[in-house]
Amino acid sequence: MEIIISGKLTIKEGAEIIQKTKGLYNEKITFNLLGLDFIDTTASNILLLLPFMLKNSGNFVSIVIDRDKRVYSWLEKIGILDKFFNNFDVNGRKPNRQLVSFYNEKYNELGIRTFFLQNECDYKILTDISHYCEEMLPKKYAISNRISTCIVELIYNIFDHSEEKFGAISIHFLKSNLQIAVTDFGIGIKNSLLKSEVFSPYSNETDAFFIKKAIEINVSSTNLSNRGFGLYLVTKYADRTYIATGNSALSLYNDGKKKNNSTFIDYFQGTNINCILSLEKEKTDIDVIESAKTNENNEKFTMEQPTLENLKNDEFRRGVEGLIEGLWIEHHDFGKGQVINIKDNERAEIAFKNLGTKHLVLKYAPLKILNNHR
Numbered sequence: 085m086e087i088i089i090s091g092k093l094t095i096k097e098g099a100e101i102i103q104k105t106k107g108l109y110n111e112k113i114t115f116n117l118l119g120l121d122f123i124d125t126t127a128s129n130i131l132l133l134l135p136f137m138l139k140n141s142g143n144f145v146s147i148v149i150d151r152d153k154r155v156y157s158w159l160e161k162i163g164i165l166d167k168f169f170n171n172f173d174v175n176g177r178k179p180n181r182q183l184v185s186f187y188n189e190k191y192n193e194l195g196i197r198t199f200f201l202q203n204e205c206d207y208k209i210l211t212d213i214s215h216y217c218e219e220m221l222p223k224k225y226a227i228s229n230r231i232s233t234c235i236v237e238l239i240y241n242i243f244d245h246s247e248e249k250f251g252a253i254s255i256h257f258l259k260s261n262l263q264i265a266v267t268d269f270g271i272g273i274k275n276s277l278l279k280s281e282v283f284s285p286y287s288n289e290t291d292a293f294f295i296k297k298a299i300e301i302n303v304s305s306t307n308l309s310n311r312g313f314g315l316y317l318v319t320k321y322a323d324r325t326y327i328a329t330g331n332s333a334l335s336l337y338n339d340g341k342k343k344n345n346s347t348f349i350d351y352f353q354g355t356n357i358n359c360i361l362s363l364e365k366e367k368t369d370i371d372v373i374e375s376a377k378t379n380e381n382n383e384k385f386t387m388e389q390p391t392l393e394n395l396k397n398d399e400f401r402r403g404v405e406g407l408i409e410g411l412w413i414e415h416h417d418f419g420k421g422q423v424i425n426i427k428d429n430e431r432a433e434i435a436f437k438n439l440g441t442k443h444l445v446l447k448y449a450p451l452k453i454l455n456n457h458r
Contacts, residue, residue, distance in 0.1 A: 085111050089131070090119025095328065098130030099352045102269060105134070106353055109142045117149040123158070126358055128198045129252035129267035132164050135172055136200075136250055137269050146173035162198050162254075195220065195257035201239060202250045210236070210431065210445055213255065220257045227363060230321045231262060232445055237314035238266040238357055240443055246270025246355060261323075262361045269354040273298050273329045280304065291330030299327075299336065314442075315357075322359035329355040404451045407432055412454040418442060420454065 085108070087101065105113070115135060123131060135145045147168055149156055159165045171179050197216055199209055217231055235253065242251040248270030256263040270276075274294040277283045286293065297303050301316050319325045325336045331351050407413070411423045413434065421436035432449075435441050444451075 086114045086116050087134075088116045088119065090116075090121070092122040092124075093120060093127040093131060094124050095126045095130065095352070095356060098127050098134075099328075099350070101134065102130070102137075102353045103351055105138060106269075107141075108138060111138075111143045113138055113143050113145050115145070115147045117147065117155070118153075120149070120155050121153075123155065125196065125254045125256045125263050126265040126267065126356055128162060128164065128196075128254045129265055129356070131159075132167060132198055132200060132252045133250065133267060133269060135168070139171070140249065148175060151175070162196050164198055167200050196254065198252060198254040200250065200252055201242060209239075213253070214445060214447060216255065221363070227361075230361065231264075234264060234318045234321055234359060234361065236443055236445060237318050238264065238359075241314065241355075241357075242266065242268045242270070245273075245276040247276075248354065257363075260362065260364050262363055264322075264359045264361070265356065266358075267354065267356045272353070273327075273355055277303070291332035292334060295327050295329060295332060295334045299325075318357075318359060322361050324360040326358040327355070328352045328357075401450065401452065404446060404449075404453065405429070406453070407446070407451075413451045414454055415442075415444070416450040 087105065089097075089101070135147065139145045149159075156165070159168075165174075168174050169177070169180065173179065199213060201209060213235055214232065221227055221231075235255070239251070239253060242248065246268040248268045251266065251268035251270075253267075254263075254265045256265075272291070274289075274291050277294050277297060278287060283294075283297075299315050299319050319336050320338070323338045327334050327336070329352055333352070404413075407423050407426055407429075409423055409426060412420060413423060414420050415434070415436070418434075418436045418439050421434040421439075421442075423432055424435050424441070425433035427433075430446055432444050432446055433441060434444060
């Protein structure tokens with residue numbers, strides 16, 4: 085079976101290919117990319133994930149691509165080709181997991197990279213993403229913190245809710261904006277939320293209904309209390325968020341406006357979230373928290389918020405050292421919590437009083453240690 089991808093690949097064309105190929109088993113499938121001319125940020129994720137989806141379903145997958153076309157160089161520089169060469173037959177060449185990554189300084193010229201996420205968001209991926217963002221935004225720590233928060237929340241959404249084994253994230257630095265696209269081919273937002281008894285009476289509602297619910301505070305597919313803050317936080321940090329799942333899509337703007345885009349795609353298997361963040365606006369975490377606390381539709385939301393005096397006197401620091409399991413800390417947005425797991429002294433899993441468990445990259449997380457908290 086040959087899958088021909090030519091011309092311009094966008095989320096619309098990608099969604100159609102997913103639908104045509106989902107469910108194939110024990111097939112010999114060749115991705116013909118000889119006519120591919122252009123690929124946008126979200127479609128980069130789809131192109132990366134499609135061969136893995138089919139291979140994981142029990143198919144033999146190979147890829148054909150023209151080395152002399154500009155798109156070959158583009159896929160090489162953004163980090164997709166090394167994943168292809170390491171896992172699939174490409175132009176008749178057997179996969180070689182020992183190949184050196186194509187990473188080089190030309191990433192900075194393009195301003196875009198695509199990362200493959202498998203099984204769990206491991207520390208190496210977060211480190212690679214952090215290093216890339218630092219290269220593109222030297223010394224802009226406030227913006228970097230917003231970016232890292234969005235990235236971590238979106239990545240963990242894949243493995244907490246999608247029931248999928250892998251996903252992809254593309255990060256594209258433009259002149260004054262950053263675009264983050266996160267994609268999985270999992271069960272979608274509706275089926276994820278229906279795992280919670282709270283949503284059982286709403287099983288006949290549309291995907292659009294469940295998208296709008298997913299971005300509210302304290303909405304989660306789990307039955308645990310104090311969960312469901314991550315996606316809300318992302319939509320408040322971003323100037324624009326586009327979410328596609330099932331037969332619905334929704335654009336959300338930071339001024340509160342919402343625009344249904346249901347006719348943009350017929351059906352998207354899984355979930356795609358695309359965010360645009362300004363690299364010029366200094367939106368603080370306190371702005372976001374205050375927005376949440378004053379939201380009249382979420383009166384039950386409570387959080388211990390540090391005073392502005394604390395924020396000014398540099399008690400909260402990034403890159404805090406000496407954290408151990410069981411220690412109580414305070415995060416300058418999320419309030420007080422207890423450390424429940426540390427990995428390589430670089431990443432921490434912390435159970436917050438009002439928000440549930442969060443995974444933090446310590447290099448970016450503004451924390452202070454609470455010596456005698458109970």
